[in-house]
Amino acid sequence: MTSTTPKGKSGWPIRLIAVILLATASDALLSYQVSQWAYGWLPVPASTAAPYVDDLFSLEVGIGAFIFFGCTGFILWSVLFNRAEKYDESDGLPIEGNNTLEVTWTVIPFIIVMILAYQAIHVSETLSALGPKVKYDVEGGLSPDTAVVTGVRADIGPIDVIARQWSWEFIYPNGVHSSELHLPLDQRANFRMSSEDVIHGFFVPAFRLKQDIVPGSVISYSITPTREGRYRLRDSQFSGAYFSQNQTDVVVESEDVFNAWLKQSAANPLVPGLSPGTALYNERLAKGNKGWATVPPAPPPMVNDPGNPDAPHDA
Amino acid sequence: MTTTKYDPRVLKAPHPVPGAPDNWKRFFTFNTDAKVIGIQYMGLSLFFLLVGGLLAMVMRGELITPPSDLVDPTVYNGLYTMHGTVMLFLFLFPILNGFNNLLIPTMIGAPDMAFPKVNAAAFWLVPVFAVVLLSSFFVPGGPASAGWWSYPPVSIQNPLGHFLNGEFLWILAVALSGISSIMGAINFVTTIIRMRAPGMGFFRMPVFVWTAWAAQTLQLVGLPALTGGAIMLLFDLSFGTSFFRPEGGGDPVLYQHFFWFYSHPAVYVMVLPVFGIFSELITVYSRKPLFGYKFVAIASFIITFLGLIVWVHHMFYSGTPQWMRNIFIVTTMLIAVPTGVKVFAWLGTLWGGKIRLTTPMLFVLGGVVNFILGGITGIMLGTAPVDIHVGNTYFVVAHFHYVIFNTIGFGIFAGIYHWFPKFTGRMYYEGLGKIHFVLTFIGATLNWLPMHWAGLYGMPRRVASYDPEFAIWNVIASIGAFMLGVASIPFILNIVSSWARGAKASANPWNAIGLEWLLPSPPPAENFEDDVPTVISEPYGYGLGKPLVKDEEYYIRRSMEA
Ligand code: HEM
Ligand SMILES: [Cu+2]
Numbered sequence: 001m002t003s004t005t006p007k008g009k010s011g012w013p014i015r016l017i018a019v020i021l022l023a024t025a026s027d028a029l030l031s032y033q034v035s036q037w038a039y040g041w042l043p044v045p046a047s048t049a050a051p052y053v054d055d056l057f058s059l060e061v062g063i064g065a066f067i068f069f070g071c072t073g074f075i076l077w078s079v080l081f082n083r084a085e086k087y088d089e090s091d092g093l094p095i096e097g098n099n100t101l102e103v104t105w106t107v108i109p110f111i112i113v114m115i116l117a118y119q120a121i122h123v124s125e126t127l128s129a130l131g132p133k134v135k136y137d138v139e140g141g142l143s144p145d146t147a148v149v150t151g152v153r154a155d156i157g158p159i160d161v162i163a164r165q166w167s168w169e170f171i172y173p174n175g176v177h178s179s180e181l182h183l184p185l186d187q188r189a190n191f192r193m194s195s196e197d198v199i200h201g202f203f204v205p206a207f208r209l210k211q212d213i214v215p216g217s218v219i220s221y222s223i224t225p226t227r228e229g230r231y232r233l234r235d236s237q238f239s240g241a242y243f244s245q246n247q248t249d250v251v252v253e254s255e256d257v258f259n260a261w262l263k264q265s266a267a268n269p270l271v272p273g274l275s276p277g278t279a280l281y282n283e284r285l286a287k288g289n290k291g292w293a294t295v296p297p298a299p300p301p302m303v304n305d306p307g308n309p310d311a312p313h314d315a
Numbered sequence: 316m317t318t319t320k321y322d323p324r325v326l327k328a329p330h331p332v333p334g335a336p337d338n339w340k341r342f343f344t345f346n347t348d349a350k351v352i353g354i355q356y357m358g359l360s361l362f363f364l365l366v367g368g369l370l371a372m373v374m375r376g377e378l379i380t381p382p383s384d385l386v387d388p389t390v391y392n393g394l395y396t397m398h399g400t401v402m403l404f405l406f407l408f409p410i411l412n413g414f415n416n417l418l419i420p421t422m423i424g425a426p427d428m429a430f431p432k433v434n435a436a437a438f439w440l441v442p443v444f445a446v447v448l449l450s451s452f453f454v455p456g457g458p459a460s461a462g463w464w465s466y467p468p469v470s471i472q473n474p475l476g477h478f479l480n481g482e483f484l485w486i487l488a489v490a491l492s493g494i495s496s497i498m499g500a501i502n503f504v505t506t507i508i509r510m511r512a513p514g515m516g517f518f519r520m521p522v523f524v525w526t527a528w529a530a531q532t533l534q535l536v537g538l539p540a541l542t543g544g545a546i547m548l549l550f551d552l553s554f555g556t557s558f559f560r561p562e563g564g565g566d567p568v569l570y571q572h573f574f575w576f577y578s579h580p581a582v583y584v585m586v587l588p589v590f591g592i593f594s595e596l597i598t599v600y601s602r603k604p605l606f607g608y609k610f611v612a613i614a615s616f617i618i619t620f621l622g623l624i625v626w627v628h629h630m631f632y633s634g635t636p637q638w639m640r641n642i643f644i645v646t647t648m649l650i651a652v653p654t655g656v657k658v659f660a661w662l663g664t665l666w667g668g669k670i671r672l673t674t675p676m677l678f679v680l681g682g683v684v685n686f687i688l689g690g691i692t693g694i695m696l697g698t699a700p701v702d703i704h705v706g707n708t709y710f711v712v713a714h715f716h717y718v719i720f721n722t723i724g725f726g727i728f729a730g731i732y733h734w735f736p737k738f739t740g741r742m743y744y745e746g747l748g749k750i751h752f753v754l755t756f757i758g759a760t761l762n763w764l765p766m767h768w769a770g771l772y773g774m775p776r777r778v779a780s781y782d783p784e785f786a787i788w789n790v791i792a793s794i795g796a797f798m799l800g801v802a803s804i805p806f807i808l809n810i811v812s813s814w815a816r817g818a819k820a821s822a823n824p825w826n827a828i829g830l831e832w833l834l835p836s837p838p839p840a841e842n843f844e845d846d847v848p849t850v851i852s853e854p855y856g857y858g859l860g861k862p863l864v865k866d867e868e869y870y871i872r873r874s875m876e877a
Contacts, residue, residue, distance in 0.1 A: 041771045042704075053700045060701065064691035071687050074662055075680060084602070084669035089826060091858030092603040092668035101663070102607045102656070109655040113648035113694065120648075120698035121641045127700055128637055198468040199567060201632070201707060205773025208704040212633045214568055215468060216561030219634060232782065236707040236775045238462050240469050241389045244778035284387065291387030292457025292481075293474040315773065 027069050035062030043315030046227040046252065047207035048130050052123045054208070059119065063112060131188060131222025133211065156183075157190030158220070162301070163200035163213045165239055166246040166277035169301035176265045179273035180307035181233060181250040184258035188224045196298065201236030204250055206315040212237050225252040229314035241294035242277030249313055261305075268304040275300035276309070345439065347431035348840055349416045350738060352438050356413030357731070359441060361810075363405035366449075368800060370398040375762075375796040378789050383780035391779035392460035393452075393481070399463030400448060400485065403581075404492045407719070409441050410727055411588050412499050415527050417738055419503055421831035422521050424512030424848065426841035429505040433498050440495035448488035451481040459485035462777060464574055467559040467567045471552045478553060486549045493542045500534040503527060512830065512843075514850035514864075521829055521854045522611055526591030529615035530584045533622060537577040537584075544573025568633050575626035583622040586718060587615055589726030590657050593679050596733055597661050599827040600676035601668025604855040607660045614653035621650040631699045632706055640699045647697030654690060658683065673825075674748030675733035681756050682725030689717030692767070709788075710770025716763045728755070728806070735813070736820030740837040743817060747809040754802035761795025822874035828856055828863055833870040835877030 038061035039054055082092075159181075160171040170178045183189045193202060195213040202221070203210040206229075211221050235246035253261070277297040284291060341348075342355050374394050377385040386394070416434070420427055428434045451458040458481040461470035470482055507528045511520065547558040548570065557563025559570045598605050605611060627635060627643040635643075661683055670676070692714040696702045705711065728751070735743050765788035770776075774785045781789070823832040830850070834842055848864035856863060864870060 041768055043773055049700075053704055056698060057695070057701050057704075060691075060695045060698065064695070068687050068691060071658065071662060072684050075665065075684060078662075078665040078668065079670055079672065079680065082601075082665065082668050082670050084671050088669060090602070090669065092601055094604055094856075094858030095606060095663070095667070096604045096859075097607040097610070098663075102610050102660075105659040106610075106652060106656055110649075110652050113651050114645075116694065116698060117645045117648040120644050120700060123698075123700045124637065124640060124644070127703075134636075198472070199466060199633075201775075203707070203773070203775065205704070208700075210632045210703050210706060214561075214634055216564075216566070217634065232773065234773065234775050238392075238466070238469065238777045240472065241392065241460075243392075244383065244388065244775075244780045247782075280388070291389040292393050292460065293455065294389045295472050295474045 023073065024070075027066055027073065030069060031062050031065035034065040035059065038062075042208075043205045043231075044227060044229070045206070045208070046225055046229060046231060046315070047204075047209065048224040048226055049127050050206070050208045050226075052126055056119060056123050060116065063116070130224065131190075132220055133222070134220050154187040155190060156187050157222075158192040159189060161191045161193040161202060161213070161221075163193070163195040163202070163235070163239075164298040164301070165197050165295060166235070166242040166297055167273060167275040167300055168233065168246070168248045169273060169303065172262060174262060174266060176262055176305070177270065177273070177301065177303040178265060178305040178307065179275075179301070179303050180248055180305060182258055182261050182305075183225050183250060183252050184255045185225060185228055185252055187255070188222050191219075191221045191223075193219045193221055197295075198239050199237045200239050200246070201234075203234045203236035204231055205234070206231040207250075210236050225250075228252050228254065230311055231315050232313050242280055242297060245276040245280060247276075248274055248307060248309070249311065265304040270302040270304060271306055272300040273303035274307045274309055345435050347427070347435045349420050349428045349431070349434060350838065350840075352434055353413045353416030353418075354738065355438055356409045356416060356441070359445075360406045360410035360413060363401055363409070363445070365803065367398055367401040367406055368803065370394050370401065371796060372800055374398060375793040377779060378781075379793040381781050381783045381786055381789075386779075388779040389457070389460065392462075392777075393458045395777060396460050396462050396465075396485075397448075397452075397458050400459070400488070402719075403463060404489065405441070405445055405448070407585050407723065408492070408496060411530075411585060412437075412496075414523075414588060414592070414727075414730055415499070415503050415531075417734065418523055418831065419506055419527060420510070421737075421834060421838060421842055422524055422829060423507065423510060423515055424830045424843055424850070425506055425510035426844060428502045429509060430502050434502050437495045437498035437502070440491055440498075444488040444491035444495070447484050447491065451484040454479055454481055454484065456480045464578065465548065466574075467548060467551060467565075467570050468561065470548065471560060473552065482552055483549070486545050486552070489545050490542055490549075493538050493545070496534050497538055500531040500538075503531045504535070512847045512850050512864075518609060518612065519850050519853050520612075521591075522594035522605060522608070522615075523588065523591030525612040526587040526589075526594075526615045529619045530587040532616075533580045533584050533587075533619050536623060537580040540573050541577035544570055544577075547573075568630070571630050571633060572626070575629045576623075579626040579629065580619075580622040582715075582718065583618055585723050587618065589682070589723045589730075590615070592726045592730040592733075593661060593683060594657075595829070596675050596679045596729055597664050598855045598857060599733075599825050600671045600673060600679070601665050602671075602857045603664050603668045604853075604857055604859065605660065606663030606666075607656070608853060608855065611657055611660045614656045617653040618650065621646060621653070625650060625697075628697050628699075628702070631702045644697060644699055648694065651690065651694055651697075658687060658690075673732075674743070674745060674752055675729040677749065677752045678725045678729035678732070678755075681752065682722050682729065685717050685721035685725065685759070689714060689722055692717065705770050707776055708770035709766040709774045709776055712776050713763050713766035713770060716759075716766075721759045721763065724759075725755070728752075731810075733825070734831075735810075736824045737831060737834075737836050737838070739814050739817075740820055741813050741817035742820050742824065743809050743813040747805045751802055751805040751809065754798060754805070758795045758798030758802050762792050762799060763795070765789075765791045765795075822871075822877070829854060830864070833864065833867075833874050835874045839877070 035058045038058045162169040170181050193213045195215040200213045207223050231250045233248050233250050281297050456475045550556040551560050557565040559565045559567045625647045628647045769785050769788040820836045822836050848870050852861045
C-alpha cells in the first residue's frame with residue numbers, strides 16, 4: 001500500500017511537491033485544451049455579441065475544467081491509493097483541520113469568482129453598449145426612437161417584433177410584414193418587441209441573444225449580425241400548447257439582397273403567415289380534439305412574405 | 316459558552332400515541348413517534364419517485380425522436396409540469412423530512428420532536444396534497460401544464476373556463492405543501508435548539524444537524540413569499556384580479572420575483588441536508604475526522620444567507636436592468652465560496668483516509684463528483700452574458716439535474732443505505748446495492764451529460780418536439796433515462812427483501828461515531844428515554860481515541876444487548 005502520509009517535520013517533502021506540480025501542470029494543459037474545444041460546442045457566431053460571449057464561456061470552461069479535473073483526479077487517486085485493506089478496521093490519520101489550508105481554499109476561490117464576476121459584468125456592459133436593451137417608456141409618451149443610441153456604421157429599424165401564441169411577425173418601417181426576419185449584414189438592427197398574450201422568449205442561438213417579451217411592455221433590443229446565413233429563431237419561454245413549434249428563421253444577407261427583398265416584399269400581396277401551431281391545432285380538431293384543453297392558436301398574421309420554414313438553416 | 320444545559324422537562328416529550336400497534340400497521344396510523352413518521356415520509360416519497368420517474372419515461376419516450384408523435388403537445392406539457400411538481404413536492408421535500416425525522420432526534424439524543432402531533436399532522440398533509448395534485452389528471456381540462464414554476468400569464472389562461480381546473484388544484488397543492496413544510500420547519504428548528512443531549516453544544520452537533528437547521532431556517536424565511544405569490548396567482552386565476560395579468564395593469568414579472576425569492580433558496584433547502592449526509596458518511600468510510608468541521612458547519616449558514624439574495628439570476632433576460640444584473644452576478648458568484656469550502660473539506664477528509672467503498676460511500680463519491688460539475692455549470696449560469704445564451708435551454712436542465720438528481724438523489728440513496736441497518740434493524744445486500752449504484756451512475760450520466768451540448772447548441776427546454784440536429788443528444792439521454800428506470804429494480808428488490816429477511820444488523824455495523832450508533836438497531840420508541848448520555852467531545856473523533864460520551868462503554872454494551 002502506498003503511503004500517502006505527507007512527510008512531517010523533516011524538511012520539504014520534495015517528492016510530494018514534484019507530484020503536485022506535475023499534476024497541476026497537466027491539469028492546466030488539459031483544461032486549456034478543453035477551453036479551446038468549448039468554442040466548438042456553440043453554434044456559429046453570427047453577431048457582434050457572439051465573440052464576447054464565446055470568450056467568456058471558454059474562460060469559464062477552462063477554469064471549470066481545471067477545478068473539475070483537479071478534484072475528481074484527487075478523489076480517484078484517494079480511492080485507488082487510500083483504500084483500507086479488507087478486514088482493516090483501523091482509523092485513518094486523525095487530521096481535524098489546518099487553518100492555513102482552510103483560509104487558502106476560501107481565499108483562492110473567492111478571488112477566482114470575483115475575477116469571473118468582474119469579467120461577466122464587463123462583458124455584460126459591452127453587450128449593452130453594442131445594442132441597447134431597455135423598456136420603451138410607453139406611458140411617459142417618449143418616442144421609442146429616443147432609446148436608440150447610434151454608434152455603429154448603420155442602423156436599421158425599428159423593426160416591430162410581435163410574438164403571439166404561436167407565431168412570429170416582423171414589421172419593417174416601410175410597412176412590410178414578414179414571417180421571417182430578414183436582416184442586412186453588419187448593420188445594427190433595432191427591434192421594438194411586444195407580445196399580444198403571454199411571455200415569449202426571443203432567442204437566436206447564433207446571435208447569442210435572448211430576451212423575454214413580456215406582455216404589457218415594449219422592449220427595445222438591438223443586435224448586429226456579422227455573418228450571412230439562415231439561423232433559427234426559437235421561442236425560449238414556455239408559452240403554452242404549441243410552444244415548441246413556435247420557431248422561424250432569421251435570414252442575414254448583404255445590404256443589396258436585403259434591400260431587394262424589402263422592395264420585392266412590399267409589392268407582394270398579404271397572405272397568411274407561418275404558423276405551425278395552427279396547422280397542428282387543425283389536425284387535432286380533425287381527430288376529435290383529443291388531448292388536454294388548450295388555448296386555440298391566434299390566427300396567422302397576414303404577411304407579405306410567409307417565409308420558408310423548410311429551408312436548411314446554418315444554426 | 317454554547318453548551319446547553321440538560322433540561323429534563325424538555326426531554327420528557329409526550330409519548331407516542333398509547334395503544335399504537337407495534338407492527339407494520341403503525342406506518343399507516345397517526346403515529347407521533349418521529350422514527351415512524353420518518354419511515355412514513357421515506358416510503359411515501361419513494362413511491363412518488365417512481366410516479367415521477369414514470370412520467371419522465373413517457374417524456375423521454377416522446378423526446379427520443381424529433382417530432383411530437385408519442386403524445387399530443389398538450390399532454391406533454393401536463394406531463395412535464397406534473398413530473399417537476401411530483402419530484403420536488405412529493406419526492407424531494409418529503410424524503411428529506413424523512414431524514415430529518417429519523418436523524419435529528421437520534422443524532423442529538425432527543426426522545427422525539429418538540430411537537431410530535433404537529434409532526435404527524437405535517438406528514439399526513441403530504442398524502443392529502445398528493446391526492447389534490449394527482450386528482451387534477453381527472454378534471455376536465457387536465458392537470459396544470461404551465462411548468463413547475465407556473466409563470467403567468469400562461470398559468471392563468473383557462474381555456475375551458477371551469478372553476479375547478481388543473482392549475483387551481485396545483486396552486487392548492489403547493490399551498491398545502493407550504494403549510495406542511497412550515498410545520499416541519501418550526502418543529503425541526505425548535506427541536507435542534509431546545510432538545511440536544513447534555514453537553515452537546517452547537518459545535519458538538521453533527522454536520523447533518525447543522526445543515527438541516529440551516530435548511531429549515533430557509534424554509535421559514537422563504538416560504539411565505541411563495542405562498543403569497545401563489546395566493547395572488549389563485550386570485551388572478553379564479554377571481555379575475557390583476558396582480559400579474561397584463562391586460563388589467565398587472566406585472567407578470569412580479570410573480571417571478573415572488574417565485575424565485577423562495578425557489579432559489581429552495582434548492583439549498585434540498586442540497587444542504589445532502590451536504591450533511593456527505594459529511595457524515597465520508598468520515599465513517601474514510602475513518603477520519605471531518606476536515607475543518609467548524610468551517611463546514613458555519614458555511615451552512617453562510618449559504619443560507621447568500622441563498623436569499625441571489626434570486627434574480629433566474630431572471631437575467633426577463634427585462635432586468637443592467638445594474639440589477641450586476642449586483643446579482645456578484646452575489647451568485649459569492650455563493651460558490653462557502654460551497655467550495657465544503658467540497659474541499661470532503662477532499663481533505665479523504666486524504667490519507669482508510670477508504671471503504673461500500674454502497675453508501677460509492678453514492679457519496681459519485682454524488683460529490685457530479686456536484687462539482689453541477690456547481691461549475693451553476694457558476695456559468697450566474698454570469699449573465701453566458702446565461703443569456705444558455706438560459707431556458709437544455710443546458711439549464713442539465714445543470715439542475717446534475718444537482719438535483721446526480722447530487723441530491725445520490726446523497727439520498729447513500730443515506731438510505733447507510734442508515735438502513737439502524738432504522739430497520741436489518742442489513743441490506745451489498746451486491747444489489749453496488750449494481751444499483753453502477754446502473755444509476757451510468758444512467759444518470761447518459762441522461763444528463765449530453766443535455767449540456769444540446770442546450771449550448773440552442774435547444775430550448777420544455778419542448779415536445781425539436782429540430783433534427785438535436786436528435787443524437789436526445790437519443791442518448793433517453794437511453795440513459797430508461798437505464799435509470801431499470802436501476803430502480805435492484806434498489807426496490809434490495810429494500811424489500813432486506814427488510815423482510817436480511818441479516819440482523821448490530822447496533823453499529825459501520826463502526827461509526829455518533830449518538831444514533833449508541834442506540835440499539837432499530838432504536839426503541841423514545842431513543843435514550845431518560846438515560847440520555849452526556850456528550851463530552853466533538854463529533855467524528857475517528858483515530859482520536861476520545862470517547863464521544865461519558866460512560867461510553869456502558870451505552871455500547873447496552874445497545875448491543877438490546
Ligand atoms: C446547490 C445546489 C443547486 C441546486 C439544487 C440547483 C438547482 C437549480 C434548478 C432546479 C434550476 C432550474 C430552475 C428552473 O429554471 O426551473 C437552477 C438554475 C440555476 N442555477 Fe442552480 N442549483 C444549485 C446550485 C447552483 C449554484 C452553486 C449556482 C451558482 C453559483 C447556481 C446557479 C444557477 C442559475 C444562475 C440558474 C438559472 C439558470 C436559468 O434559468 O437561466 N446553481 N438551479
Ligand atoms: Cu438560483
